[in-house]
Amino acid sequence: MTSETTDLFPADDFQAHLDEAAAAASVLRTARSARKDAALRAIADALNADSETILAANRADLDRGKDTLSEALQDRLRLTPERISALAAALRRTADLTDPVGEVVRGHQMPNGVSLQQIRVPFGVVAVIYEARPNVTVDLAALCIKSGNAVVLRGGSAARITNDCLVATIRRALEQTGLPAGAVVTVDKFGRAGAHALMRARGSVDVLIPRGGAGLIRSVVEESRVPVIETGAGNVHIYLDASADVEKAVRIAVNAKTQRPSVCNAAETLLVHADAAARVLPAVAEALRGAGVRLHADQRAAALIGECVPATDSDWETEYLSLDMAVRVVDSIDDAMAHIAKYSTHHTETIITEDLGSADRFLAEVDSAVVMVNASTRFSDGGEFGFGAEVGISTQKLHARGPMGLQELTSTKWLVRGNGQTRGE
Amino acid sequence: MTSETTDLFPADDFQAHLDEAAAAASVLRTARSARKDAALRAIADALNADSETILAANRADLDRGKDTLSEALQDRLRLTPERISALAAALRRTADLTDPVGEVVRGHQMPNGVSLQQIRVPFGVVAVIYEARPNVTVDLAALCIKSGNAVVLRGGSAARITNDCLVATIRRALEQTGLPAGAVVTVDKFGRAGAHALMRARGSVDVLIPRGGAGLIRSVVEESRVPVIETGAGNVHIYLDASADVEKAVRIAVNAKTQRPSVCNAAETLLVHADAAARVLPAVAEALRGAGVRLHADQRAAALIGECVPATDSDWETEYLSLDMAVRVVDSIDDAMAHIAKYSTHHTETIITEDLGSADRFLAEVDSAVVMVNASTRFSDGGEFGFGAEVGISTQKLHARGPMGLQELTSTKWLVRGNGQTRGE
Numbered sequence: 001m002t003s004e005t006t007d008l009f010p011a012d013d014f015q016a017h018l019d020e021a022a023a024a025a026s027v028l029r030t031a032r033s034a035r036k037d038a039a040l041r042a043i044a045d046a047l048n049a050d051s052e053t054i055l056a057a058n059r060a061d062l063d064r065g066k067d068t069l070s071e072a073l074q075d076r077l078r079l080t081p082e083r084i085s086a087l088a089a090a091l092r093r094t095a096d097l098t099d100p101v102g103e104v105v106r107g108h109q110m111p112n113g114v115s116l117q118q119i120r121v122p123f124g125v126v127a128v129i130y131e132a133r134p135n136v137t138v139d140l141a142a143l144c145i146k147s148g149n150a151v152v153l154r155g156g157s158a159a160r161i162t163n164d165c166l167v168a169t170i171r172r173a174l175e176q177t178g179l180p181a182g183a184v185v186t187v188d189k190f191g192r193a194g195a196h197a198l199m200r201a202r203g204s205v206d207v208l209i210p211r212g213g214a215g216l217i218r219s220v221v222e223e224s225r226v227p228v229i230e231t232g233a234g235n236v237h238i239y240l241d242a243s244a245d246v247e248k249a250v251r252i253a254v255n256a257k258t259q260r261p262s263v264c265n266a267a268e269t270l271l272v273h274a275d276a277a278a279r280v281l282p283a284v285a286e287a288l289r290g291a292g293v294r295l296h297a298d299q300r301a302a303a304l305i306g307e308c309v310p311a312t313d314s315d316w317e318t319e320y321l322s323l324d325m326a327v328r329v330v331d332s333i334d335d336a337m338a339h340i341a342k343y344s345t346h347h348t349e350t351i352i353t354e355d356l357g358s359a360d361r362f363l364a365e366v367d368s369a370v371v372m373v374n375a376s377t378r379f380s381d382g383g384e385f386g387f388g389a390e391v392g393i394s395t396q397k398l399h400a401r402g403p404m405g406l407q408e409l410t411s412t413k414w415l416v417r418g419n420g421q422t423r424g425e
Numbered sequence: 426m427t428s429e430t431t432d433l434f435p436a437d438d439f440q441a442h443l444d445e446a447a448a449a450a451s452v453l454r455t456a457r458s459a460r461k462d463a464a465l466r467a468i469a470d471a472l473n474a475d476s477e478t479i480l481a482a483n484r485a486d487l488d489r490g491k492d493t494l495s496e497a498l499q500d501r502l503r504l505t506p507e508r509i510s511a512l513a514a515a516l517r518r519t520a521d522l523t524d525p526v527g528e529v530v531r532g533h534q535m536p537n538g539v540s541l542q543q544i545r546v547p548f549g550v551v552a553v554i555y556e557a558r559p560n561v562t563v564d565l566a567a568l569c570i571k572s573g574n575a576v577v578l579r580g581g582s583a584a585r586i587t588n589d590c591l592v593a594t595i596r597r598a599l600e601q602t603g604l605p606a607g608a609v610v611t612v613d614k615f616g617r618a619g620a621h622a623l624m625r626a627r628g629s630v631d632v633l634i635p636r637g638g639a640g641l642i643r644s645v646v647e648e649s650r651v652p653v654i655e656t657g658a659g660n661v662h663i664y665l666d667a668s669a670d671v672e673k674a675v676r677i678a679v680n681a682k683t684q685r686p687s688v689c690n691a692a693e694t695l696l697v698h699a700d701a702a703a704r705v706l707p708a709v710a711e712a713l714r715g716a717g718v719r720l721h722a723d724q725r726a727a728a729l730i731g732e733c734v735p736a737t738d739s740d741w742e743t744e745y746l747s748l749d750m751a752v753r754v755v756d757s758i759d760d761a762m763a764h765i766a767k768y769s770t771h772h773t774e775t776i777i778t779e780d781l782g783s784a785d786r787f788l789a790e791v792d793s794a795v796v797m798v799n800a801s802t803r804f805s806d807g808g809e810f811g812f813g814a815e816v817g818i819s820t821q822k823l824h825a826r827g828p829m830g831l832q833e834l835t836s837t838k839w840l841v842r843g844n845g846q847t848r849g850e
Contacts, residue, residue: 026766030789108811114800116810123822124792202646206822221627225647227823248845255847341451350841363840364455367549375539375843384848385541385839386533397548397631397836398652399824411822414810415788416775418800420673422680423809 009193017185018125018152018204024182025124025150031179033099036145039177040095044088046173047138050165051084057165058134065158069132072262076133077159087138090389094142097388100407101148114418120410122148123206127198129220131212132156137166140211141184143389145174147409150183152205154195156212160188199224206411211392214319229404232395234264234347235319236377239336239362240284241353242275248374249280249352250287255376256350258291262321264393265348265380269316269326271336277304277329285327293323300329316343333358337365344368347395348380348402369395369402434618442610443550443577443629449607450549450575456604458524461570464602465520469513471598472563475590476509482590483559490583494557497687501558502584512563515814519567522813525832526573539843545835547573548631552623554645556637557581562591565636566609568814570599572834575608577630579620581637585613624649631836636817639744654829657820659689659772660744661802664761664787665709666778667700673799674705674777675712680801681775683716687746689818690773690805694741694751696761702729702754710752718748725754741768758783762790769793772820773805794820794827 028036047054058079065074100120107117126149130136137155144151155163163186171181187194198205199220207227210220214233221230238256240249256267272281277300285295285305295301295308296315302308305327315326316339330336340349350372351362359373370380380403382390387405394400400408453461472479483504490499525545532542551574555561562580569576580588588611596606612619623630624645632652635645639658646655663681665674681692697706702725710720710730720726720733721740727733730752740751741764755761765774775797776787784798795805805828807815812830819825825833 026790026792029792110804110809110811114804118827121792222650227821228652229823245845251845251847255849259848359842363842365451367451367454367546368838370839370841372841373843374845375841376847378848379535379539379841379843379846380839384535386535396652398654401837402543402839412826413793414795414805414827416795416797416800416804417784417788418798418804420670420676420799421804422676422684422801423803424680424684 009190009197011197014187014190014194014197015204017187018201020182021125021150021152021185022204024180025122027180028145028148028150028183029122029124031148035177035179036099036148037095039145039174039179040091040142042173042177043142043170044091046169047084047088047091050169051081054084054162054165054169055079055081058162060161061159069158073132073158077162079134079162083135087135090139091142094146094389097146097406099146100410105412112421114416114421117415118412119415120407121413123409123411125150125152125204125206126409127152127154127201127205127208127226129154129195129198129208129210129216130156131216132158134159134162134166136211137163138170139389141170143391143406143409145183147406149409150185152198153184153186153188154198155186155188157188157191163188196223199226202226209392229392229394229400229408230396231392231404232264232347233319233345234266234393235269235317235343235345236265236267236347237269237271237340237344237349238267238377239271239333239340239349239351240273240276240280241333241351241355241358242273243355243358244273244276244280244352245354246280246283249284252350252352252374252376253284254287254291256378257288257293257325258323259378261323265377266321267325267377268318268320269328269343271339272301272327272329273333273336274300274329274331277301281305288325293325295325295327297327298329301327319345333361337362340366340368345395347393348372348377350375350377369393434615434622436622439612439615439619439622440629442612443626445607446550446575446577446610447629449605450547452605453570453573453575453608454547454549456573460602460604461524461573462520464570464599464604465516465567467598467602468567468595469516471594472509472513472516475594476506479509479587479590479594480504480506483587485586486584494583498557498583502587504559504587508560512560515564516567519571519814522571522831524571525835530837537846539841539846542840543837544840545832546838548834548836550575550577550630551834552577552579552626552630552633552651554579554620554623554633554635554641555581556641557583559584559587559591561636562588563595564814566595568816568831568834570608572831574834575610577623578609578611578613579623580611580613582613582616588613621648624651627651634817654817654819654825654833655821656817656829657689657772658744658770659691659818660694660742660768660770661690661692661772662694662696662765662769662774663692663802664696664758664765664774664776665698665701665705666758666776666780666783667698668780668783669698669701669705669777670779671705671708674709677775677777677799677801678709679712679716681803682713682718682750683748684803686748690802691746692750692802693743693745694753694768696764697726697752697754698758698761699725699754699756702726706730706752713750718750720750720752722752723754726752744770758786762787765791765793770820772818773797773802775800775802794818
């Protein structure tokens with residue numbers, strides 16, 4: 001918040017929004033699963049019922065943005081009848097998941113007979129700062145309600161009219177099922193100053209999740225005084241070991257790079273052991289080029305793969321999110337792991353190998369959230385992991401690491417039951 | 426870091442200290458339990474062997490501080506032959522604990538045969554900022570080594586000579602057992618600027634733990650750009666329900682308030698249901714006064730308990746850490762829980778009741794790290810919980826909540842094993 005805006009910021013109104021969420025959180029904390037699930041299904045019905053209003057709001061946002069937003073951003077912003085149905089279906093699937101709240105994580109009895117149980121509880125108030133993607137509004141509302149949290153949403157301004165409409169629909173459905181509307185609060189109307197105020201809202205916000213590009217995430221991580229879960233960029237590596245099977249290498253490299261190049265678990269750099277380069281790299285490079293990939297190769301790789309552009313040091317640290325891939329020949333698994341340690345964002349890496357020792361070393365020594373053997377990095381995903389719903393992929397080590405499901409939206413508390421025991425008896 | 430010191434701060438030298446820890450962390454990450462335990466036992470032996478040197482260093486610190494440090498601070502700073510032996514014994518007990526690293530937290534097979542395992546791994550580099558307590562230097566070094574982490578220590582300047590001596594002893598013992606000395610690094614020589622630089626060391630420090638008074642913790646939480654685990658203040662409540670048993674109430678109140686008043690799990694406020702006040706409060710108050718406690722009572726309580734001082738609103742939010750206790754009569758369990766929600770630091774609260782419904786409501790609705798029924802709040806402790814070692818008590822909801830043991834010094838990672846699978850097949 002700059003000093004010019006401080007005086008104008010309606011702090012009382014903003015705090016009232018956070019207080020509404022806090023009051024709702026205290027109801028949601030002890031709400032039964034059946035009630036939360038009924039609310040999610042009611043929201044699904046309401047989205048379908050309000051479909052025309054929502055689409056009209058979305059058209060207004062698209063009109064506002066048609067000269068300023070790129071095609072890709074317009075596509076992320078756009079809702080269609082099919083996309084609204086898909087959001088409703090996702091809500092129903094979330095309702096079908098197991099409620100993480102109340103799970104007993106561990107427990108035992110103290111020697112004096114006092115019973116200890118650590119159970120999962122909601123965080124309370126979760127805040128999310130994200131870009132102009134209306135589907136995130138609905139997904140995050142669903143995940144937070146299911147896990148017993150109230151959510152405070154701050155979406156990208158390009159989606160403001162759509163988000164206002166979606167949140168109104170969600171709040172009406174909540175009230176109809178007897179849960180407080182404050183379970184889902186938007187602070188979009190406060191603009192950028194509202195996002196900054198969220199980062200300062202210690203005591204009112206229990207956890208803040210930034211979802212979006214690297215710039216957004218970095219600014220939240222650096223400015224926030226509220227605990228943050230960092231969902232992160234993926235500079236993802238494939239390492240073809242000396243013993244790599246050619247057919248697996250080709251299949252996994254093509255899938256990891258090209259199945260959906262714009263997402264964080266898509267591979268960005270291919271490292272190849274020198275002893276495998278001549279045997280494996282030409283076929284892999286040909287398959288990648290055949291799938292439309294432009295290869296950025298170091299000199300040793302370039303000598304083996306034909307058409308490519310020369311790689312510079314900046315290629316090693318680039319998350320392309322496009323049909324580009326860096327290729328480098330390394331002399332050993334140690335060199336491969338040193339390259340990964342230096343350039344990776346510690347999201348996901350995979351080794352292609354037939355050698356047990358190499359597999360074991362890679363799994364043990366690579367310090368990333370998800371480390372794979374002979375599998376596509378595209379599996380690094382909450383849906384693929386069976387979590388049923390995707391909060392994001394954490395690249396930090398505190399609290400959650402890797403794909404985050406409902407469980408990662410909970411904290412724990414200790415229940416201690418005695419019958420008069422005191423310490424030091 | 427103030428602007429005056431920025432120019433003078435030896436950033437390269439400081440970074441070299443962090444790099445030494447990072448290099449050691451990559452060795453510790455895969456070090457076997459037996460090796461880490463051998464190092465802890467070697468450190469225990471070395472502390473006893475170097476006892477005279479350590480005591481001399483400690484006398485030098487005590488001499489420096491004899492005119493400026495309070496009796497209590499001098500006592501916390503003071504080492505004796507017995508205290509050094511106790512530290513060595515604690516090291517051996519830590520060696521005997523189960524290693525958290527490698528524990529499989531969960532796992533399953535994907536429908537396509539890919540195997541998923543989430544396992545515990547060390548954080549990497551843990552930094553701790555703490556006050557002038559040499560025992561914390563040894564305890565934290567032991568806990569971090571055991572959990573496979575390197576630790577960067579910044580202790581209070583009043584203990585600087587002692588800490589330098591302890592760290593030198595620890596590093597020699599590590600090298601003798603073949604582990605890198607960089608597993609334990611002190612940045613005390615960089616003074617306050619070093620503490621601030623730790624808070625800014627994103628990418629070099631994985632987690633920062635402040636241990637000490639409320640002011641220290643608040644400044645770290647507000648300034649740090651590194652993920653923080655907040656170990657917190659305890660404004661701890663005892664609620665005597667309408668059905669409270671007098672004998673349990675007396676026993677637990679006296680134990681919770683007086684067994685060790687200076688620690689965070691000591692009780693600070695006593696809430697009493699109006700229907701129980703006349704029956705229970707006089708005996709509880711008399712027992713507390715008999716144990717030397719000064720009661721700060723609201724009007725309704727004062728009418729029942731005789732000698733006391735009038736409570737003001739500031740009493741409700743005070744963590745006395747002394748033989749003082751606030752007392753208030755409330756009209757219902759809802760009023761008691763509303764008082765707790767408003768004033769508690771969400772550390773530990775206990776209800777004294779014979780009523781199942783009250784017990785269940787208190788456990789479910791009070792949003793604190795540890796919630797108890799008919800037990801002393803003094804049990805809210807890593808040692809009492811059976812963790813064997815105490816990192817601190819977390820009052821945040823992210824990652825760790827309540828007493829923290831070795832497990833809370835770990836992160837997790839996902840190991841994914843396939844044999845060529847790709848997504849979308």
